[in-house]
Amino acid sequence: xxxxxxxxxxxxxxxxxxxxxxxxxxxxxxxxxxxxxxxxxxxxxxxxxxxxxxxxxxxxxxxxxxxxxxxxxxxxxxxxxxxxxxxxxxxxxxxxxxxxxxxxxxxxxxxxxxxxxxxxxxxxxxxxxxxxxxxxxxxxxxxxxxxxxxxxxxxxxxxxxxxxxxxxxxxxxxxxxxxxxxxxxxxxxxxxxxxxxxxxxxxxxxxxxxxxxxxxxxxxxxxxxxxxxxxxxxxxxxxxxxxxxxxxxxxxxxxxxxxxxxxxxxxxxxxxxxxxxxxxxxxxxxxxxxxxxxxxxxxxxxxxxxxxxxxxxxxxxxxxx
Amino acid sequence: xxxxxxxxxxxxxxxxxxxxxxxxxxxxxxxxxxxxxxxxxxxxxxxxxxxxxxxxxxxxxxxxxxxxxxxxxxxxxxxxxxxxxxxxxxxxxxxxxxxxxxxxxxxxxxxxxxxxxxxxxxxxxxxxxxxxxxxxxxxxxxxxxxxxxxxxxxxxxxxxxxxxxxxxxxxxxxxxxxxxxxxxxxxxxxxxxxxxxxxxxxxxxxxxxxxxxxxxxxxxxxxxxxxxxxxxxxxxxxxxxxxxxxxxxxxxxxxxxxxxxxxxxxxxxxxxxxxxxxxxxxxxxxxxxxxxxxxxxxxxxxxxxxxx
Numbered sequence: 001x002x003x004x005x006x007x008x009x010x011x012x013x014x015x016x017x018x019x020x021x022x023x024x025x026x027x028x029x030x031x032x033x034x035x036x037x038x039x040x041x042x043x044x045x046x047x048x049x050x051x052x053x054x055x056x057x058x059x060x061x062x063x064x065x066x067x068x069x070x071x072x073x074x075x076x077x078x079x080x081x082x083x084x085x086x087x088x089x090x091x092x093x094x095x096x097x098x099x100x101x102x103x104x105x106x107x108x109x110x111x112x113x114x115x116x117x118x119x120x121x122x123x124x125x126x127x128x129x130x131x132x133x134x135x136x137x138x139x140x141x142x143x144x145x146x147x148x149x150x151x152x153x154x155x156x157x158x159x160x161x162x163x164x165x166x167x168x169x170x171x172x173x174x175x176x177x178x179x180x181x182x183x184x185x186x187x188x189x190x191x192x193x194x195x196x197x198x199x200x201x202x203x204x205x206x207x208x209x210x211x212x213x214x215x216x217x218x219x220x221x222x223x224x225x226x227x228x229x230x231x232x233x234x235x236x237x238x239x240x241x242x243x244x245x246x247x248x249x250x251x252x253x254x255x256x257x258x259x260x261x262x263x264x265x266x267x268x269x270x271x272x273x274x275x276x277x278x279x280x281x282x283x284x285x286x287x288x289x290x291x292x293x294x295x296x297x298x299x300x301x302x303x304x305x306x307x308x309x310x311x312x313x314x315x316x317x318x319x320x321x
Numbered sequence: 322x323x324x325x326x327x328x329x330x331x332x333x334x335x336x337x338x339x340x341x342x343x344x345x346x347x348x349x350x351x352x353x354x355x356x357x358x359x360x361x362x363x364x365x366x367x368x369x370x371x372x373x374x375x376x377x378x379x380x381x382x383x384x385x386x387x388x389x390x391x392x393x394x395x396x397x398x399x400x401x402x403x404x405x406x407x408x409x410x411x412x413x414x415x416x417x418x419x420x421x422x423x424x425x426x427x428x429x430x431x432x433x434x435x436x437x438x439x440x441x442x443x444x445x446x447x448x449x450x451x452x453x454x455x456x457x458x459x460x461x462x463x464x465x466x467x468x469x470x471x472x473x474x475x476x477x478x479x480x481x482x483x484x485x486x487x488x489x490x491x492x493x494x495x496x497x498x499x500x501x502x503x504x505x506x507x508x509x510x511x512x513x514x515x516x517x518x519x520x521x522x523x524x525x526x527x528x529x530x531x532x533x534x535x536x537x538x539x540x541x542x543x544x545x546x547x548x549x550x551x552x553x554x555x556x557x558x559x560x561x562x563x564x565x566x567x568x569x570x571x572x573x574x575x576x577x578x579x580x581x582x583x584x585x586x587x588x589x590x591x592x593x594x595x596x597x598x599x600x601x602x603x604x605x606x607x608x609x610x611x612x613x614x615x616x617x618x619x620x621x622x623x624x625x626x627x628x629x
Binding site for chain 2: 065067097098100101102103106107109110111114115116117118119120128129132133170173174176177
């Protein structure tokens with residue numbers, strides 16, 4: 001049997017196995033941000049990671065490039081495939097800084113407004129990133145790649161950019177080192193639907209060049225059209241991962257169903273119950289404790305189709321909504 | 322009969338909201354900014370020229386007494402008047418300004434650089450180094466700094482270098498504290514993390530983020546320390562461990578004036594004070610203008626007024 005969360009076919013660029021991340025609090029308790037997570041990021045695909053706020057999505061992105069706070073502890077394996085395979089969790093910070101971050105795994109950070117150095121122009125930031133990372137593509141071409149005009153934008157300071165431009169500049173920065181994996185944390189936050197679709201389209205274009213794209217987002221409307229695969233996370237666990245059409249339209253697990261139902265365009269029915277604090281998650285299924293309903297009690301992902309994995313689910317929940 | 326829903330609304334007098342027909346700046350820019358920088362540079366150049374050229378051109382020994390001319394009010398012969406020993410105050414103020422500017426500038430720069438180095442080291446290295454450095458700063462702050470300054474200055478009495486050392490070595494601690502705090506807040510900002518996530522090195526973070534972040538603070542501390550150092554030097558001279566009384570500085574001149582003003586000799590106070598105030602104001606204005614140019618969002622604000 002293949003490993004949980006696996007995708008058949010070519011080996012994935014990034015394969016996450018049994019990843020757990022806990023963040024220490026001053027009073028000795030631990031925040032269970034990510035628990036036993038299994039997921040593959042295949043080359044050339046966009047994987048949409050959805051889930052309510054505070055379920056551990058952003059921590060996952062930080063954990064993958066070793067940027068967790070010093071109080072955090074991790075368990076599991078994150079295999080980065082390529083000519084020089086590497087376990088990202090076992091690699092020390094020097095290796096990550098000089099060989100992985102920006103070069104093989106790029107991160108588009110969450111807050112576009114504050115993630116650009118305020119004292120330097122867009123052009124200076126980009127050319128420095130290209131130099132540092134030994135990128136082959138010059139700064140002006142990177143700006144064109146994200147549909148910005150180098151003549152108009154390169155001399156601007158971050159505070160002179162609009163929100164959409166800032167998101168695209170961050171994407172250009174993440175592309176400076178031509179990474180195989182692109183982690184995007186809320187790249188469409190605060191954008192109008194047209195701009196959001198625009199940014200999502202840029203990410204899809206990056207996937208078509210062979211990159212593996214992880215798209216962490218609440219903006220399902222903008223991101224669903226470009227997603228090839230969808231993973232859904234609740235209370236630090238991924239409960240379902242599979243092809244976008246299956247998970248979006250015929251989810252097996254009842255949390256994805258509840259999450260889609262809570263979208264304005266799909267009925268606006270709130271997700272039942274309140275999320276439990278991540279400091280004391282129950283040992284069994286936190287979701288079914290909160291929402292009720294029968295739980296199979298199997299918390300690991302099990303295959304329901306060759307590339308479709310579900311935990312504690314009960315069969316296809318419904319067709320359409 | 323018309324219902325409320327179909328009633329024709331009363332005509333709205335649109336003339337009250339007529340849009341302005343010409344473009345105007347959304348915010349009236351401070352016109353003041355435009356001449357601050359040239360003015361400050363001009364004042365400083367004049368002061369330095371005055372301090373350097375006057376003693377050299379006048380050809381009068383500032384220590385030469387002429388008791389027949391003692392305590393004269395400003396006149397055509399003595400523009401700033403004379404002191405109780407008949408010495409010309411133009412020459413003495415110029416001479417004093419030269420000594421004070423030298424002492425104050427060196428003290429301000431040395432204390433600021435030292436404070437920046439210690440503060441940045443504490444913030445960047447952290448851990449035990451941070452604790453040792455900051456407890457040293459606390460220890461130094463616990464001793465009254467005039468007392469510590471006296472000890473240092475008294476070891477080489479009358480030497481200008483000892484005065485500089487005694488002031489610089491007692492004033493870097495405040496700078497170190499502020500710089501460390503500033504660096505600590507910047508170190509965890511989103512854009513620093515973003516740089517690290519793009520493979521940025523420690524050196525890059527230091528040069529690109531921490532140094533620019535503390536630079537405005539450093540400039541401000543130079544501006545604040547400069548006049549403070551002048552006063553500190555005068556305090557040391559007053560206590561007899563600073564510069565010898567025959568060597569004029571703004572401090573010693575003001576100490577003289579302290580007694581002379583009581584008998585109505587206003588010129589002994591006014592001219593050295595003017596020199597001190599002009600120096601302080603020009604340096605403060607210069608550092609404010611420099612800070613505007615270090616922070617891009619302020620630079621573009623200035624640009625709106627057509628000044629940059």
